Amino acid sequence: MRCGNKPEWLKVRVRADGFAKTTEAACAGIITVCAESKCPNISECWSRKHAAFMILGDTCSRRCTYCNIKKGCPSSPVDPKEPEKIANAVVGLGLRHVVITSVTRDDLPDGGASAFRDVIVCVRTLSPKTTIEILVPDFLNKPGALEIIATAEPNVFNHNIETVERLFGIVRPGASYRHSLKLLQEAKLIMPKVFTKSGLMVGLGETDEQIEETICDLRKHHVDFITIGQYLRPSQAHAPVDRYLSPAEFENIKKLSIEKGFLMVSASALTRSSYHADKDFEKLVAARSGLQISSTQKKYGSSLTA
Numbered sequence: 324m325r326c327g328n329k330p331e332w333l334k335v336r337v338r339a340d341g342f343a344k345t346t347e348a349a350c351a352g353i354i355t356v357c358a359e360s361k362c363p364n365i366s367e368c369w370s371r372k373h374a375a376f377m378i379l380g381d382t383c384s385r386r387c388t389y390c391n392i393k394k395g396c397p398s399s400p401v402d403p404k405e406p407e408k409i410a411n412a413v414v415g416l417g418l419r420h421v422v423i424t425s426v427t428r429d430d431l432p433d434g435g436a437s438a439f440r441d442v443i444v445c446v447r448t449l450s451p452k453t454t455i456e457i458l459v460p461d462f463l464n465k466p467g468a469l470e471i472i473a474t475a476e477p478n479v480f481n482h483n484i485e486t487v488e489r490l491f492g493i494v495r496p497g498a499s500y501r502h503s504l505k506l507l508q509e510a511k512l513i514m515p516k517v518f519t520k521s522g523l524m525v526g527l528g529e530t531d532e533q534i535e536e537t538i539c540d541l542r543k544h545h546v547d548f549i550t551i552g553q554y555l556r557p558s559q560a561h562a563p564v565d566r567y568l569s570p571a572e573f574e575n576i577k578k579l580s581i582e583k584g585f586l587m588v589s590a591s592a593l594t595r596s597s598y599h600a601d602k603d604f605e606k607l608v609a610a611r612s613g614l615q616i617s618s619t620q621k622k623y624g625s626s627l628t629a
Contacts, residue, residue: 329567375422375423375424375458376409376412376421376422376423376424377424377425377426378405378409378423378424378425378435378438378439378442379397379401379405379425379426379428379431379435379438380397380399380426380428381393381426382394382395382396382397382398382399382426383395383397383426383427383428384396384397384426384427384428384429384430385427385429385460385495385496385497385498386496386497387485387494387495387496387498388493388494388496388561388562389485389486389494389524389527389554389557389561389562390557390561391557391558391561392426396430397426397428397430401431401435401438405438405441405442406438406441406442406444406445406446407445409421409423409442409445409446410442410445410446410448410449410450411449413446413449413450413453414449414450418450418453418601419452419453419454419601420453420454420455420456420601420604421446421453421454421455421456422456422457422458422481423439423442423443423446423455423456423457423458424457424458424459425438425439425458425459425460426460427460427461428460429463429497431465432465433462433465433467433468433471434460434462434463434465434468435460436459436462436465436467436468436469436471436472437471439457439459439471439472439475439477440471440472440474440475443455443457443472443475443476443477444475447475454478454479454604455477455478455479456477456478456479456481456520456604457472457477457479457480457481458481458482458483458596459472459480459481459482460482461482461498461499461502461503461506462506463497463498463499463502469506469509469510469513470513473513473514476514476516476517477517478517478518478604479517479518479519479520479548479604479607480507480510480511480514480517480518480519480520481519481520481521481522481596482503482506482507482510482520482521483521483522483523483596484500484503484504484507484521484522484523484537484540484541485522485523485524486523486524486527486529486537487523487529487533487534487536487537488500488501488533488536488537488540489529489533490527490528490529493562494527494562503521504540504541504544505544507519507521507541507544507545507546508544508545511544511545511546512545518547518548518586518604518607518611519545519546519547519548520546520547520548520549520550520596521541521546521548521549521550522549522550522551522552522595522596523537523538523541523549523550523551523552524551524552524553524554525551525552525553525554525568525576526553526554526564526565526566526567526568527554527562527564527565528565529565534551534576535579538551538576538579538580538583539583542583542584542585546585547585547586547587547607547611548585548586548587548588548589548603548607549580549585549587549588549589549590550588550589550590550594550595550596551573551576551577551580551588551589551590551594552590552591552592552593552594552595553567553568553573553592553593553594567592568592570591570592573590573591573592573594574590576590577589577590577591586607586610586611587603587606587607587610589603
């Protein structure tokens with residue numbers, strides 16, 4: 324469906340349940356990417372007391388044309404109390420699974436990797452049963468960043484590819500498609516027990532063939548979980564929407580991705596990287612367990628039981 328009025332399947336109802344409590348936590352010196360990015364699922368997620376916390380300030384050093392987060396030269400130093408603030412919010416909200424992301428900070432020597440490590444350590448100290456997903460920037464030209472994060476070993480390592488290779492220079496200036504793939508592959512090599520995850524937006528001008536190529540590239544680089552959602556233009560200043568994919572088209576993309584061998588696939592118009600991340604983590608664990616049981620049965624015989 325070519326760009327025009329937003330189709331019915333992209334219209335969401337605002338819900339207020341639990342909204343105030345999550346907002347209160349977000350306002351206590353903490354930034355949520357949910358609000359900063361104008362996520363269409365914000366009401367649903369916040370009503371379920373699920374949020375994605377954003378560290379390292381509110382200003383990104385990149386100028387991606389799809390993103391609503393403020394862009395410029397970050398001037399604020401890293402807040403040494405931020406890990407504790409995040410951990411206290413996790414405890415206060417009773418979160419079993421938390422997503423930590425950040426703006427891109429090319430100005431920092433390690434790109435902010437040590438800040439991710441410190442948040443993981445602090446959350447685990449105050450809430451040891453909470454599982455942790457990190458959604459990281461590309462750490463371009465920041466040697467040793469992955470090794471720093473690996474010392475804390477998150478449960479899920481997520482880095483979004485965002486778009487197809489042909490559109491990278493337009494949609495993600497300053498980034499590199501091949502570097503993002505390499506980052507995901509190296510994360511799996513360094514942290515083999517950690518689930519790797521990546522997300523793709525569609526509707527920016529890519530072709531169906533390019534979507535398939537990107538899906539294949541991610542799987543070749545050992546990504547376990549892929550999320551695919553509709554790009555929505557935050558404002559007239561951002562990249563335009565080229566087309567709206569129908570629910571049937573998303574279902575076809577999901578089937579294709581499953582065939583490529585991902586442990587999990589989430590593909591729908593409203594799918595976002597952190598959408599239902601808590602439930603998806605449980606499914607990832609179950610999928611890996613099922614795969615391991617299946618492999619064991621093949622090796623030793625079908626008489627083995629789970």
